[in-house]
Amino acid sequence: MIETDILIIGAGPTGLFAVFEAGLLQLKCHLIDALPQPGGQCTEIYPKKPIYDIPGFPEVLAGELVDNLMEQIKPFQPGFTLGERAETIEKMEDGSFVVTTNKGTRHHAPIVAIAGGLGSFEPRKPLLQNINDYEEKGIAYFIKDPEIYRDKKVVIAGGGDSALDWSIFLTDVASEVTLVHRRNEFRGALDSVEKLQQLKNQGKINLITPAEIVELQGRDLLEAVLIRKTTNGDDDIRLAVDYFIPLFGLSPKLGPIADWGLEIEKNAIKVDNTLDYQTNIPGIYAIGDVNTYPGKLKLILCGFHEATLMCQSAYQRIFPDKKYVMKYTTVGGVQGFDGSKKEAPKAVVKTID
């Protein structure tokens, strides 16, 4: 069981900044995120896109912002449970909570802060009739361990970055890689597109475009796919495969959080914005894009503010008898749990002759 002070669900910019504000109050944080890396939408959807409304940054790339936040919170040694989705919550007798992920990892904390953005990212599944029957039996929507594809026949579908990058990567692992895309054009980093062209010319990758996978076959495990060229009336191609990996991007779903007994409105969690962004369940807060209140704006900068007030309230809940005076970091410095200390240099007081 992972023990912490504030359990944060969602490792996007709001969740990450909450670690900093909690750290100033000497509270420890642990974050859960369904994605394999921190940063939420910023790293998953638009890492190379600029953001212009972060105070103090005339322009910052979304990926850079996340790198900066990770650097800023490093002294507070946050824990991470990545690639797992928060599934259930249990309230203990002492008022604390136990949150369990879909992989069974258990987390225990007096405070839960949901910073889940639009929800956890779920793969967009192609519209194939019996696709659910083959999940875990030859169909995968994520590549977690590339080694399972060693010396296997793999077909990938999609035309974006992940389809390109994984196709390229797997040519060194799998015995046969086929990439199927509806267009002749691919969209991705220039060097990925060029590399793919090179692999195709070398005969290391089998590229079928413009085409679509229209049928899945196999008695129990997936054995073959039917590929239909979209330009001509040729017969469908039957391709024997061990694995089919459709990579059509991710779409966010509020998911299991919706069943936690929280008040939900417009796919978001209602909170008390007059005070501390607490939900209808005391001890559970919702901050950032995942919450709603009159006048709510889904902006990163608003998430930062909400995270800050949430931490103050969390502190009061954990230490009801302690008095706390807010300190400016310029005055009080930043003392990490790792023993590091940052503080403003002292001014020199010296007589000038």
Place this chain on the structure above:
Amino acid sequence: MSDIKIKITDREGVPHEVHAPTDMNMNLMELVRTYELAPEGTIGVCGGMVMCASCQCYVKSDHELPEKTDEEDAMLSEAFYVEDNSRLGCQIRITENLEGLEVVLAPES
């Protein structure tokens, strides 16, 4: 500048005629969100960066629309339920010549 009227059929098949301002640098996806014609979180997921296809719609009238950019074209090539008249709402800016435009929202995927 005056508002124009746009007919939007939601995912349940219900038609709505809405007033759209032409002077607020708005696009069709934002218009759908403003009038809440699709639940929050199911449309405009990427905020209009051409990084998802949650604002896909079918254009039913024969208005002259801005040309598809390569980015929009590529995104649509990865989307589901795509038809010849599919467009991404976030790429259609509300302008005066769109008076009477008719669109149908594509299913959620």
